[in-house]
Amino acid sequence: MSQMSLWWWALPVVLLPILWHRQKREQTKTALLASARFLPAAEPKMQRVWRWHDVVLMLLRCLLLATLIALLADLVLAWRGDTVLVVPGTPAAVVDREAAQRITLADRDAVTWLHAHEREFERNARLVVVGDAVMPAVLPRFRHAVALRTSAMPVAPAERHVAVFSDRADAWRRLFAAAEGPWHIVVDAVPGPRTDLVVWDRPDAPPAGLGGRLWHADGGPPRDADRARALFAAWQRQFLGPLPYTAPAQTLAPDAAAPAGPASGALRHWLGLALVVLFALERIVTHVRRR
């Protein structure tokens, strides 16, 4: 309950049209009094009876208010059952082993997506994440049982273009050729549009207008392997950010106390549409009734 939107407390507003549409009746208990003219006139006592006029309009107004509140409260229906979350790039053979509804994620960050959308899943839904999902910084907590069947996928080395301005260009080429892992470095003679990095290894100042990121390298390429690794690490840290690890395969036990993720807004579109339609209908019916 603590996670429910406070807007749900506005739900009694729906009672207002129901009260407004109650039929008014003059007080039925009136008696004739011949000498009533000697009395001061009084307002006729009106009684509201538990009967309604313009029931269609009343229902429309109630629906309108309820929809508005649902929209504000960002209603999320738990409508997804057992689901397989597929990280993009997962081989079809791996996906086909799981017999459940599939959702193909937009990126590798399955945990973040799951946090945002967890309220859409039924209470007993079992979730499976397949593919090369990213490992979060801390162990995630979910209200559902989530099985991470992750597997690191061989990553095709990304081509990175480097332009070297140096007297020791050969040494730089050797260094870049020795790069391991997801690196495939192409050394260009002149910086082009695809150039990621410009290495400036000359004593004079670089001219303005060199494309890509400029990297001053004083003292030439590193001479041993440790320094070269440190150099690559620095490059990566500075320009590419940390590379995500693949989350280890495991099963996360459901944790009832886990905080529900933010509202997903999965129904927001439909609720908004319904609101517009209901508003138009309400106006039309009101207009028709007035005539």
Add this chain to the structure above:
Amino acid sequence: MLSASSLIAHATNLDLVVRHVLAGLGHGIHAGRERGAGVEFSEYRAYAPGDEWRRVDWKLLARADRYYVREAERDSHVAVWLVLDATASMAEPSRTIEGLTKLQYARVLLACVAAIAQRQGDAFGLVVCRGERADFTPAGRGPRQLQRVLARLNGVDAGGVLPGADTLRASLHFSRAPGVVCVASDFLDWPSPLSDALLRLRRMRHDVRALCLHTQAEVEAAFDTAPSYRDPEHGDVFYRFGSDVRDTYARNRAAHFDEVVRACRKNDLPLVQACIEQAPGEVLRAWLRAHIAGVRGA
């Protein structure tokens, strides 16, 4: 024994109630005229075919050799006109005696007056004002006329409002002949076409006797506070009765009827005010003697 008012409330036979009320109440309406002394001669007129032979003056025929008919004054007996206000407000019930309304009470008293008039040999007629109309029963004499008037009175139910001034003027054409006009009403509308007509009749030297009917609850300003009230004749305005407006009610009512009494006294029109819970015999006596006592209050 039932009180006479309760009897009115429960009896359906007006004739019986009239007998009951009139038992031991043989007083007349007006000083009786000597009757049977023959009709007073007025003029001769030439005979016209269709005239009764016995009305031809034979001596004159012998002298003038022409047929003349003796014209005589019509019977100059006083005609008694019973005017019943049967507007919706006369349906006001007695809040203490179940089933008794002002209309029933008024109709019994008027029936009594009719019975007395019949016993005296006077002609009597009836005018019932209701629903913007004045229903007119021509004056006549005798027991059959009494039955006619009683039946008419029995069939009256309260409804509508008083007729307009023009209607009343057209209906009260009897005012040419001298008469006794007995009016029973609640006089809640005053001035009204009816009151104007009465004052006009009084100025024409008719013997107008008004009976103003109240209920005990009206006099004491004691009504049920629970329901909203409506005026039966005037619109859909709602009224409320409570202890806080009781004084206002009494004050307004007293002011109204003071005005009525003042107008009657000014025009020398005897007005008797009575509550319908009072014994009808006493009220009838007071009413018939009002011209002696002058204007009296209830």
